[in-house]
Amino acid sequence: MPVHVELVGGIAAVITSLCWLPQMLKIMRDRETAGISLVTNAFFAAGVFLWLIYGVMLGAWPVIMANVVTLAFILAIVGLKLRYG
């Protein structure tokens, strides 16, 4: 794969993993989750878990790492949603 294609994929993976940090921190600060959809986040966690399995099947470390990080943030967000309602 050409290096510029790998670079775009790598930057995409970093952004779509770390972007969940501000959402998690915002909930921890404001304890405000009324507008957040539990259905969306529960299905997103399930989908990200499947992407992780897919990465493991392919032995693709960037896919594995990106989805482990994303899954950790989304499970935290689901937990906070269940806590604050």
Next chain:
Amino acid sequence: MPVHVELVGGIAAVITSLCWLPQMLKIMRDRETAGISLVTNAFFAAGVFLWLIYGVMLGAWPVIMANVVTLAFILAIVGLKLRYG
């Protein structure tokens, strides 16, 4: 790629694309976005756009389709967040 690996990736792509529909519908119904992070959703949209470019560079139609659908939902959610604050 073995068919069961493609199947896991395909199901993952469908789930992580369509899961944003309930979040969008919830905001349209409740007009409640106080708990939703604009930073997270803006960066997520940017990251999904890069995944889309990555899919175009590879000519990978499932990657393109999944990210077009996701991007449409996330841009709608960003627009609703900007509207309802």
